[in-house]
Amino acid sequence: MFQRGRDDKIRAKAETDGPVLDLSNAYLGDEGCADVVRILREYPSKRLLDLRGNRIQADGITILAAMLKTTMTIEHVNLEWNCIGVLDHGVESLANALALNTSLTSIDLRNNSIGPDGAVILAHALKRNRTLEEMDLRWNEVGSVGGRAFLDVLENGNHSLKRLQLMGNNVPIATSDAIDDYLKRNNHLGNLQDAHDDSLHELRGPECSNLMDAARCSDDGLVQPSDDNAKLLLAYLADKDALTSQIDTLQRSLRSLEAQVEARDATAQQLERELQVARDDRERHIRREGQERDRADDIARLLDQSEARRKHEADESSARIQSLETAILQLKEAKTVAERQAQRSGEELVQAKAHHDQSVRLLEMENDKLRSSLSGVQDEAARLREQVHDGRKELDRRDGMWRIELDETKAAATRRAEVAIEGLEQQLRHANAHADAVVSELHSQKNLVESLQYQVLQMKVAHEAALGDVSKRMEAECHERLERHMAEVEGSMDELRRQRAALEKDVEKHRMHGELLREEKTRQRKVFDEELVTRERQYDELKASVVAKDDRLAAIEVECLRHTRNYAQSQDKLAALESEFENTNKMHAHRIEKLQALLAQEKQACSEAIGVAKDKERRLMEQVATLEGVVQDAERRHEQTLAAFVHDVREYVDRWSAPNRHGRRHCDGNENVDMI
Numbered sequence: 001m002f003q004r005g006r007d008d009k010i011r012a013k014a015e016t017d018g019p020v021l022d023l024s025n026a027y028l029g030d031e032g033c034a035d036v037v038r039i040l041r042e043y044p045s046k047r048l049l050d051l052r053g054n055r056i057q058a059d060g061i062t063i064l065a066a067m068l069k070t071t072m073t074i075e076h077v078n079l080e081w082n083c084i085g086v087l088d089h090g091v092e093s094l095a096n097a098l099a100l101n102t103s104l105t106s107i108d109l110r111n112n113s114i115g116p117d118g119a120v121i122l123a124h125a126l127k128r129n130r131t132l133e134e135m136d137l138r139w140n141e142v143g144s145v146g147g148r149a150f151l152d153v154l155e156n157g158n159h160s161l162k163r164l165q166l167m168g169n170n171v172p173i174a175t176s177d178a179i180d181d182y183l184k185r186n187n188h189l190g191n192l193q194d195a196h197d198d199s200l201h202e203l204r205g206p207e208c209s210n211l212m213d214a215a216r217c218s219d220d221g222l223v224q225p226s227d228d229n230a231k232l233l234l235a236y237l238a239d240k241d242a243l244t245s246q247i248d249t250l251q252r253s254l255r256s257l258e259a260q261v262e263a264r265d266a267t268a269q270q271l272e273r274e275l276q277v278a279r280d281d282r283e284r285h286i287r288r289e290g291q292e293r294d295r296a297d298d299i300a301r302l303l304d305q306s307e308a309r310r311k312h313e314a315d316e317s318s319a320r321i322q323s324l325e326t327a328i329l330q331l332k333e334a335k336t337v338a339e340r341q342a343q344r345s346g347e348e349l350v351q352a353k354a355h356h357d358q359s360v361r362l363l364e365m366e367n368d369k370l371r372s373s374l375s376g377v378q379d380e381a382a383r384l385r386e387q388v389h390d391g392r393k394e395l396d397r398r399d400g401m402w403r404i405e406l407d408e409t410k411a412a413a414t415r416r417a418e419v420a421i422e423g424l425e426q427q428l429r430h431a432n433a434h435a436d437a438v439v440s441e442l443h444s445q446k447n448l449v450e451s452l453q454y455q456v457l458q459m460k461v462a463h464e465a466a467l468g469d470v471s472k473r474m475e476a477e478c479h480e481r482l483e484r485h486m487a488e489v490e491g492s493m494d495e496l497r498r499q500r501a502a503l504e505k506d507v508e509k510h511r512m513h514g515e516l517l518r519e520e521k522t523r524q525r526k527v528f529d530e531e532l533v534t535r536e537r538q539y540d541e542l543k544a545s546v547v548a549k550d551d552r553l554a555a556i557e558v559e560c561l562r563h564t565r566n567y568a569q570s571q572d573k574l575a576a577l578e579s580e581f582e583n584t585n586k587m588h589a590h591r592i593e594k595l596q597a598l599l600a601q602e603k604q605a606c607s608e609a610i611g612v613a614k615d616k617e618r619r620l621m622e623q624v625a626t627l628e629g630v631v632q633d634a635e636r637r638h639e640q641t642l643a644a645f646v647h648d649v650r651e652y653v654d655r656w657s658a659p660n661r662h663g664r665r666h667c668d669g670n671e672n673v674d675m676i
Contacts, residue, residue: 010036014043024052024078033060037067048076052108056082058090065097066262068104070255078108085114085140088121095125098132100255106134110165119146123153130160139168147171147179154182162187174514243563250570257581264588271595277441278602281430285609292613295416296620303627306402310634313398317638321645324387327380328652335656341366385649392642402631 006028014021021043023036033056040046056064061084068074084090091114098104114122119142126132147166154161155178162183166176542548 006032007035007039010039014039014046019045019047020050021046021048022050023054024050026054028054028056028060030057030060030063034063037063040067041071044073046073048078049074050078051082052078053081056084058084058087058093061090062093065093066259068094068097069100070259072101072103075103076106077104079112080108080110080136082112084109084112085118088117091118091121095121098122098125099128100258101129102131104132107132108136109140110136110138112140114140114142114146116141116143116145119143120149123149126150126153126158126161127156129158132161134163135161136163136165137169138165142166142169142171144170144172144175147175151175151178151182154179154186159186159189162190239560240563243567246567247570250574254574254577257577261581261584264584268588268591271592275595275598277430278599282602282605285606289609289613292416292616296616299412299620300623303623306405307627307630310398310402310631314634314638320387321641324645328649331380331656332652385646 009026010023010032013023021036021040026032028036028051032054033051036049036051040049051064056079061079061082068077084094098107114137119137119140122135122137123146126135146169150164150166154164164179164183166179
C-alpha cells in the first residue's frame with residue numbers, strides 16, 4: 001500500500017512538471033530511488049531530475065547510475081543533501097556512469113559526505129566524459145588530495161568542464177586558483193568553438209546546413225567545386241553517416257552488454273550475500289544446537305542431582321526407621337526385664353510372707369516405676385507417631401516439590417524444544433524469502449553496528465575508568481621509567497631538531513620549486529596567448545583562401561581512412577567484448593549452479609538438524625516419562641513402608657500394654673487375700 005502511494009506520487013509529479021521531475025525533500029530513500037528510476041523510463045522527455053534531501057545512499061545511487069549509463073535524455077541531476085559518499089561503491093557507480101554518459105551537462109553533489117577517495121574516483125571519470133560542463137561539490141570532504149586529482153584531470157585532458165564548485169572542502173588556495181585558471185581556459189576554448197561554428201555557418205550561408213549545401217551555394221563568393229569533388233564529398237558523407245550509425249549501434253550494444261554484465265555481477269553478489277546469510281544461519285543453528293545439547297545435559301544433571309537427593313533422603317528415612325526399631329527393641333527388652341522382676345517378686349512374696357510389708361513397698365515402688373516407664377513409653381510412642389506424621393508430611397512436601405520441579409523442568413524443556421523448532425522453521429522461511437531477508441539483514445546489521453558502537457563507547461568509558469585506576473597504581477613505576485627514558489627522549493629531541501632543520505630546507509626547496517613552476521606557468525600562458533593569436537591569424541588567412549577546399553578534401557579522405565581503421569578496431573573490440581561476455585556468462589552460470597547446490601545442501605542440513613532436534617525432544621520426553629514412573633514407584637514403596645511401620649508400632653504398643661494390665665489385676669488380688 002505504501003509503495004503504491006509512493007508510485008502514484010512520483011507519477012503525478014512526472015505528469016505535471018513538464019521536462020522537470022522535482023522530487024526534492026521527499027525522503028524517498030534507496031527503495032524510493034529505485035521506484036523513481038523505474039518510473040522515469042516511462043517518461044523519456046524529462047531533462048532535469050531533482051532528488052535533493054531524499055536520504056539516498058550507496059544502493060540507491062547504484063541503481064540511478066545504471067540508468068544514467070544508458071539514458072541519453074537527462075541533462076541536469078540535483079543530488080544535494082544525500083549520503084552518496086558514505087560508502088565507496090556508491091561513488092564508484094556514479095563515476096562509471098559519468099564516464100559513459102553523453103547527455104549530462106550539470107550535476108549537483110553538495111553535502112554528500114564525499115571524501116578524498118570518492119573525489120579521486122569522480123576526477124578519473126572526467127577523463128572520459130566530454131559533455132559535463134558543471135559539477136557542484138561544495139560542503140563535502142574532498143581535501144587536498146581530491147583537489148589535486150581534479151587539477152590533474154583539467155591539466156591533462158578535460159576541456160569540457162567549465163564550472164567546478166569546491167567551497168567548504170579544505171582545498172588549498174593554490175590548487176583552487178589553478179583549477180579556476182583551467183576552468184577559464186575551458187570557457188575560452190568553448191567560446192572560440194562557438195565563434196568558429198558561427199563563422200562556418202556564415203561562410204556557408206543561411207540556407208546551407210551541411211557540406212552538401214555549402215557545395216551548392218555560389219552566392220557567397222566561394223569557388224564552385226567540380227562534379228568529381230562533389231561526388232567524392234557525397235560518397236564521403238554517406239560513408240561517414242553509415243560509419244557513425246554503425247558506431248552508435250556498437251556503442252548502444254556495448255552499453256547494453258555492460259548493463260547486462262553489471263546486472264549479472266549484482267545478481268552474483270546478491271547470491272553470494274544470500275549464501276553468506278545461509279552460512280551464518282547454519283552457524284547460528286549449530287551454536288543453538290550446541291546450546292540445546294548443553295541445556296539437555298544440564299537437565300539430565302539436574303535430574304541426576306534430584307535423584308541423588310531423593311536417594312539420600314530415602315536413606316536418611318531408612319536410618320531413622322532403623323533407629324526407631326532399635327528403640328522399640330530396647331523397650332521390648334526393658335519390658336521383658338520388668339516382667340521377670342515382677343515374677344521374681346511374686347515368688348519371693350509367696351515364699352516369705354514375713355517380709356510382706358517390705359515386699360509390698362518394693363512392689364509399689366516397682367509398680368510406680370513401671371507406670372512411669374509405661375507413661376514414658378506411651379509418650380515416646382506418641383512422639384514417634386508425631387515424628388512419623390511429620391516425616392510423612394515432609395516427604396509429601398518434598399515429593400510435591402520434586403513433582404513441581406520435574407513439571408517445571410519438563411515444561412522448560414518442552415518450551416525450549418518448541419522454541420528451537422520454531423527458530424529452525426523461521427530460519428527455513430528466512431532462507432526461502434531472499435529479497436526481504438537481505439533488506440532486513442542489512443537493517444539489522446546497521447542496528448547492530450549502532451549498538452556495537454554504543455557498546456564500544458560504554459567499553460571505552462569503562463576502560464578509561466579502569467585506566468584511571470591502573471594509572472594510579474603504575475604512577476610510581478612510570479616515574480621511574482620516565483627518569484630512565486629522559487636521556488632517550490632528549491636524544492630523540494635532538495634527532496627531531498635535525499629532522500626539522502632538514503624539513504625546513506625541503507620546504508625552502510619546495511617554495512623555490514613552486515616559484516619556478518609559477519614562472520613556468522606564466523611563460524606557458526604567454527606562449528599559449530601567442531599561439532592563440534597565431535592561430536587566429538591563420539584562421540583569417542584560411543578564411544580568405546579558396547584553395548583550402550582541396551586540402552579539406554584530402555583531409556576528408558584521410559579522415560575516411562582513419563574512420564575505417566577505427567571501425568575495424570571497434571569490430572575487434574566488440575568481438576573481444578562478446579567473447580568476454582560469453583566467458584562471464586559461463587562463469588556466472590557456473591557460480592549460480594554452485595550457489596544453488598550450496599543452498600540445497602544448507603536446506604538439507606537444516607532439515608537434518610530439525611530431525612535431530614525432534615529425536616532429541618522425543619528422547620527427553622521418554623526420559624521424563626521414565627523418571628515420572630520411577631518417582632511414582634518410590635512414592636508407592638514409601639507409603640507401603642510407612643503403613644507397615646505404623647502397623648508394627650501399633651501391634652507392639654498393644655502387646656506391651658496387655659501384660660501390664662494383667663499384672664495390675666494380679667496385684668489387686670493378692671492384696672485382697674492378705675486382708676482376708
